[in-house]
Amino acid sequence: MTHADAHELLGLHALGALEGDQATALARHLTDCAPCRDEASELEQAAAGLAHTVPPLVPSPQVTQRILGAANADVSRAAIRPAEDRMRGAGVTRRRWHPLSLAAGGALAAVVAGLVVSNLALRARLDRTGAMIARGRDLLEFIASPDVRTVALTSDRLPRARAFVAYDRRSERLVFVAFDLPPPPPGQVYQLWAIGDGVRPAGVFSTDSRGGAVLRDRWSPEPAKAPLFAISLEPAPGVPEPTGKMVLMGGARGGG
């Protein structure tokens, strides 16, 4: 395919309307031709503008809750918030994002940047593995730190299941880890509750293929008393107060 032929096809390409052989040939040309790549990117942005020509529709609160809840329950991406991201002080509910603060992405970002030129599939795989290792290390460091209290959750109902909550009042982090939990019945999710002066929902989750789950939440400071934690089965995507039966439970000893 000549440069002129390729250039002519960029409109159809940006609209996703190219077929078979032409699409393949153009993709090959784009890997070699920087001017065509730039033009393709410009036209793709113009095409994306078409999305703004139709009236926007605000999703209902139920749909929003379902969608944000699905990400919360998605254990494949469960991660521990990095130390610099911890919430400090009570009553803060949302952080502001600034591009500069994100520039300090650390070693993982540098590794990713270094790999940009290499094979795409390999890079994606390395990327995921690196992120997984970083998350795992962060989780271990958190659980091993001296200020963290851990509470084991058990039940006669599920004798094989093992689960614990680790929390730190100072950094206001809470992590829940479970193994060998049966998958929730269709249409239901597991929900974690922190029970102190009141009952507070602390996140919903499902299980991975091996019955594992990791959940992280913010620990809302309460007067120095020993908290209880419980897991119940609830209708998806979760409920504000427990309605289902408790399947696992455990409490901290002493001053929590």
Place this chain on the structure above:
Amino acid sequence: MRIWRQAADLEDGALLAAVARGDRDAYAAFYHRHSATVLGLLFRILRSRADAEDVLQEVFLQVWRQADQFSATRGVPFVWLTTLARSRAFDRLEAIASRQRTVARAASAFVEVAPDTVDLATAAEDEGRLRRALVRVPDAQREVLLLAYFEGLSQSAIARRLQLPLGTVKSNARLGLVKLRQYIRGTRERAGR
């Protein structure tokens, strides 16, 4: 104060980088920023609110799971997001067609649904601006853009529908987008962006 589109893209990039690290606040922020536009787009393609909402969930779950892969490509987040949405919507349309429900749907094709009364200022501003740009694109070119973008038709399907040679469809697609880009820039500059 108005925000430059480029600045918005940078901010989207920062949000997605945070999503890639598993940040749920950033994910919620990215969702609240774009969900109304994406749901509007999905509804325009699918003509069914229930289907559009299902696909919206698929799209944002994909954003949550693949933000790390996207961040490395350094593309434009909104282009990525709308490409995901259209691709999923056309998959859904095919599934619906295979269930032979197209006839029933055609009957309800022009039902207008009023947007919910939430703060739509930014989305509405973009909508007005882009609509003004689109109406200035010549009819023959605009027709090609709309059939490809919202109906998911390929070059040859558009040629058959409009009874035009393939070459004309090809040049109209490119010229239409070039004009649209030029008019978008024009309205942005006049608006002081």
